[in-house]
Amino acid sequence: MGLLGRLRDMLRREADPGLSADDPDLVVVVEAFDIAEADSAALARSPEWRADEPAVLRHHLRIPADQVERARELLAPDGWVLVAGDVSHVSRVQKLDALHCAQERSRMASLAQRLGGDALGWDALQPRREAAR
Numbered sequence: 001m002g003l004l005g006r007l008r009d010m011l012r013r014e015a016d017p018g019l020s021a022d023d024p025d026l027v028v029v030v031e032a033f034d035i036a037e038a039d040s041a042a043l044a045r046s047p048e049w050r051a052d053e054p055a056v057l058r059h060h061l062r063i064p065a066d067q068v069e070r071a072r073e074l075l076a077p078d079g080w081v082l083v084a085g086d087v088s089h090v091s092r093v094q095k096l097d098a099l100h101c102a103q104e105r106s107r108m109a110s111l112a113q114r115l116g117g118d119a120l121g122w123d124a125l126q127p128r129r130e131a132a133r
Contacts, residue, residue: 020093
């Protein structure tokens with residue numbers, strides 16, 4: 001197994017299987033929609049983000065309607081779920097850190113561009129503090 005495969009497996013092991021993107025207790029704890037801002041700065045400015053807990057990392061993309069299924073095919077092997085709309089959301093559960101956020105932001109920008117779309121930014125959601133597991 002290559003480096004990318006080992007990294008993917010590590011991220012899946014770190015994810016909380018009890019957390020899902022449709023959990024009603026989730027709230028946005030950090031947002032990054034300014035391409036000039038480093039992901040580490042976005043995480044650092046968020047007092048609500050809990051680095052030691054898994055989160056739902058959600059990318060906001062504009063993807064042409066005729067490319068949505070292709071995007072799903074490309075994202076599914078790594079555990080990403082795409083919910084299509086005027087602005088599509090691509091999400092998965094994982095532990096967040098600046099390196100992985102930056103890597104995934106770059107990946108989503110590349111994917112969107114290849115499909116004729118645009119990556120708008122990302123946010124992360126975690127359960128409300130009082131509902132945190």
